[in-house]
Amino acid sequence: MEFAGSEPYPGTGSLPTAVKILIAGGFGAGKTTMVGAVSEISPLQTEEVITQTSEGVDDLSGVEGKTTTTVAMDFGRITISQDLVLYLFGTPGQNRFWFMWDELALGALGAIVLADTRRIEDSFPAVDYFEHRGTSFVVAVNRFDGASDYDVEEVRYALDLDTHVPVVMCDARSRESSKLVLVTLLEHAMASRMAAVR
Amino acid sequence: MSEPEESWWDVDAGPIVRSFARTGGRTRPTRDEFNLITLIIATNTDTARHGLEPEHIMILRMCTGAPLSVAEIAARLDMPATVAKVLLGDLLDMGAIHTRAPIALAEAPEIHVLQAVLDGIRRL
Numbered sequence: 432m433e434f435a436g437s438e439p440y441p442g443t444g445s446l447p448t449a450v451k452i453l454i455a456g457g458f459g460a461g462k463t464t465m466v467g468a469v470s471e472i473s474p475l476q477t478e479e480v481i482t483q484t485s486e487g488v489d490d491l492s493g494v495e496g497k498t499t500t501t502v503a504m505d506f507g508r509i510t511i512s513q514d515l516v517l518y519l520f521g522t523p524g525q526n527r528f529w530f531m532w533d534e535l536a537l538g539a540l541g542a543i544v545l546a547d548t549r550r551i552e553d554s555f556p557a558v559d560y561f562e563h564r565g566t567s568f569v570v571a572v573n574r575f576d577g578a579s580d581y582d583v584e585e586v587r588y589a590l591d592l593d594t595h596v597p598v599v600m601c602d603a604r605s606r607e608s609s610k611l612v613l614v615t616l617l618e619h620a621m622a623s624r625m626a627a628v629r
Numbered sequence: 630m631s632e633p634e635e636s637w638w639d640v641d642a643g644p645i646v647r648s649f650a651r652t653g654g655r656t657r658p659t660r661d662e663f664n665l666i667t668l669i670i671a672t673n674t675d676t677a678r679h680g681l682e683p684e685h686i687m688i689l690r691m692c693t694g695a696p697l698s699v700a701e702i703a704a705r706l707d708m709p710a711t712v713a714k715v716l717l718g719d720l721l722d723m724g725a726i727h728t729r730a731p732i733a734l735a736e737a738p739e740i741h742v743l744q745a746v747l748d749g750i751r752r753l
Contacts, residue, residue: 446668446670446696446727446729447668447696447729448668448729448730448731448732449666449667449668449698449729449731449732450666450731450732450738450742450746451665451666451731469750469753475700475701475704475705476704477665477700477703477704477709477710478703478708478709478710479709479710479711501709506700506704508698508701509749509750509753511745511746511748511749511750512745512749515742515745515746515749516668516696516698517746517749517750518665518666518698518700520665520700534664534665535665537664538664538731538732538738540738540742540743540746541738565737606753610750610751610753613750614747614750614751617743617746617747617750618747620738620743621740621743621744621747624737624738624739624740624743625740627737628740
C-alpha cells in the first residue's frame with residue numbers, strides 16, 4: 432500500500448460503526464433542544480440542497496420548472512462504546528420533505544415524535560410516516576411552560592395511536608428526561624423486534 | 630421585482646454556486662457509498678500531494694486521529710452534504726480515507742445493537 436506507513440487506523444477493522452435515531456416533530460416542537468440535551472457535541476447543522484421538478488406550481492408557460500430547496504437538519508452525537516456511535520437527527524417535519532426522510536429513516540433504530548400539545552396536529556405527518564414505514568417510534572409530549580397539560584391517554588386518542596405505541600411526557604431541555612425518552616424508545620424497539628422474531 | 634429568468638443568480642444562489650464550483654460542477658460522488666452517518670478516517674495526511682483542493686486538505690485534517698461522520702464533515706465545512714460527498718469520493722479514489730458504512734441499512738435493527746445502545750444511554 433502506497434500510504435500504509437502513516438495509517439492511524441490500519442484497515443477499517445478498528446473504525447466504529449454508526450447508528451441513528453430520528454427526532455421528528457413540527458416546527459418549534461423542541462427537536463434541537465432535545466438533541467442538545469443529550470449530545471456530547473453542540474448540535475451541528477447539515478444541509479441538503481434538493482432540486483425538484485415543480486409540477487403545476489408555476490404553470491405559466493407549460494414548461495417544467497425546477498426549484499432548489501435547502502433542507503436543514505440539526506444533529507448530535509453520543510459515543511456509545513469504542514465500536515458504536517449514535518447520531519440523533521432532528522428531522523424536518525413538513526410533509527413536502529418526505530423524500531428526504533427516506534434517506535434518514537433507512538437504517539434508523541427508531542424515532543421519537545416530539546409533540547407540542549398546543550399544535551398536536553403537527554405530529555400527524557410524522558406518526559403516519561413511521562407507522563407506514565414500520566419504524567419503531569414513541570411519542571414524547573414536550574411540556575412547555577404554560578401549555579395546557581393533556582394526559583397520556585388524551586394524546587394517544589388525539590393522534591389515533593395503536594395501543595402498543597408508548598406515549599411519554601418529557602421536558603426536552605432536561606438531559607435526564609430526554610435520556611428516559613431514548614430508553615423508552617430502545618426498550619420499545621427491542622420488544623417489537625423480539626415479537627417479530629418469534 | 631426580479632424576473633423569473635433572472636432568479637437563478639440572485640443572492641440566495643450565491644453559496645450554492647460557490648459550493649458546486651469547488652467540486653468542478655459535479656453534484657454526485659464518483660461512488661454512491663456515502664450515507665450521512667458513514668464514518669470517515671484519514672489514512673494519509675500527506676496534504677502536499679498533487680490534485681488536492683483546500684477543502685480536501687481540510688477534510689483530511691479534521692478526520693485525523695478520530696473518525697467523523699459525513700454529516701459532521703459537511704457541517705464543519707459549512708457546505709451541503711451532497712457537496713461534501715463529492716469531495717469524499719475524490720479522497721476515497723485517491724486512497725486517502727477509509728470509510729465505515731452504517732450497520733445493515735436495509736434491515737430492521739439487530740437486538741444486540743439495540744441492547745448495546747440502550748446500555749450506553751443508561752450509562753450516560
